[in-house]
Amino acid sequence: MKIGFIGLGNMGAPMAANLAKAGHAVTGFDLAAPCPEGVAPAKSIAEAVQGAEVVITMLPNGAILRAVADEALAAMAPGAVLCDCSTVDVESARAVAAEAATAGMGALDAPVSGGVGGASAGTLTFMVGGSDAAFATVKPLFDVMGQKAVHCGASGAGQAAKICNNMILGVTMIATCEAFALADKLGLDRGKMFDVVSTSSGYSWVMNAYCPATGIGPKSPADNGYKPGFAAELMLKDLRLSQQAATGADADTPMGELAAALYARFVEEEDGKGMDFSAMLPRFEKRSRG
Numbered sequence: 001m002k003i004g005f006i007g008l009g010n011m012g013a014p015m016a017a018n019l020a021k022a023g024h025a026v027t028g029f030d031l032a033a034p035c036p037e038g039v040a041p042a043k044s045i046a047e048a049v050q051g052a053e054v055v056i057t058m059l060p061n062g063a064i065l066r067a068v069a070d071e072a073l074a075a076m077a078p079g080a081v082l083c084d085c086s087t088v089d090v091e092s093a094r095a096v097a098a099e100a101a102t103a104g105m106g107a108l109d110a111p112v113s114g115g116v117g118g119a120s121a122g123t124l125t126f127m128v129g130g131s132d133a134a135f136a137t138v139k140p141l142f143d144v145m146g147q148k149a150v151h152c153g154a155s156g157a158g159q160a161a162k163i164c165n166n167m168i169l170g171v172t173m174i175a176t177c178e179a180f181a182l183a184d185k186l187g188l189d190r191g192k193m194f195d196v197v198s199t200s201s202g203y204s205w206v207m208n209a210y211c212p213a214t215g216i217g218p219k220s221p222a223d224n225g226y227k228p229g230f231a232a233e234l235m236l237k238d239l240r241l242s243q244q245a246a247t248g249a250d251a252d253t254p255m256g257e258l259a260a261a262l263y264a265r266f267v268e269e270e271d272g273k274g275m276d277f278s279a280m281l282p283r284f285e286k287r288s289r290g
């Protein structure tokens with residue numbers, strides 16, 4: 001397939017490289033990052049999308065996506081599909097899809113889970129919103145870049161799934177970290193705590209697969225000096241998107257709101273920036289109730 005790829009950062013570069021490795025003709029454009037091996041460099045967005053059947057974007061936020069989509073849609077071939085894999089607000093995803101429909105193109109919002117490791121290994125999970133036809137067109141590419149693609153519904157449903165999942169993840173991480181800090185103060189051994197909770201009703205992906213306590217459970221960023229992994233500032237971004245969506249939809253999300261406030265304090269006022277989001281545990285360790 002002929003593919004235009006815009007946004008070749010930490011995630012986009014390995015995704016584009018995997019498509020090229022699988023034999024697709026990929027042309028890439030980024031304002032700053034170089035093209036990975038196998039991807040032909042373009043000098044502009046218009047040049048990157050020219051004649052492409054599918055255009056993939058992997059960008060920092062919704063405002064940038066809207067600006068890039070304006071330029072891309074003006075130069076794309078009729079009937080082509082614009083597939084955004086960034087994590088952005090639901091409103092921007094829907095606005096870009098509406099603009100694409102007006103221009104006679106297809107559009108998908110297809111945010112990912114799996115991080116840079118998943119992008120490199122081609123094992124991402126895609127959560128996808130958009131039409132059946134657009135999903136069918138891009139599905140073979142999802143199969144190269146990932147191990148699973150779930151068609152969640154109409155435009156915006158992919159972003160909705162992503163921020164709901166990550167709101168659960170942020171809240172669960174905080175709950176697990178504060179429980180470990182409480183257990184410490186009660187004199188409970190962390191290994192015993194893991195043994196019990198990982199096989200009891202408090203178990204979760206955070207406890208069982210990504211344990212925030214050093215030396216316990218399978219290897220995680222806690223065993224690597226809390227280097228990300230999944231950075232605390234990216235968790236903050238996703239929690240803020242969840243609260244933006246909750247405000248727009250008039251949904252009551254008190255735990256998500258608290259989690260967003262706590263990660264904001266951690267990243268912006270404490271030492272959380274650049275740390276994995278599980279570094280909430282050493283943060284709680286140092287604190288007392290007052």
Ligand code: NAD
Nearest residue numbers: 007008009010011012030031032033059060086087115116
């Ligand atoms: P990144 O900052 O490494 O990459 C973004 C790239 O977009 C940069 O190279 C930047 O130069 C480029 N860019 C910005 N504006 C542009 C423009 N107008 N035209 C062309 N290129 C432009 O970010 P990333 O880590 O690759 O993340 C990308 C998206 O994926 C984000 O929305 C992020 O939330 C999401 N995401 C990231 C992870 C992760 O672990 N890094 C995991 C899941 C989802």
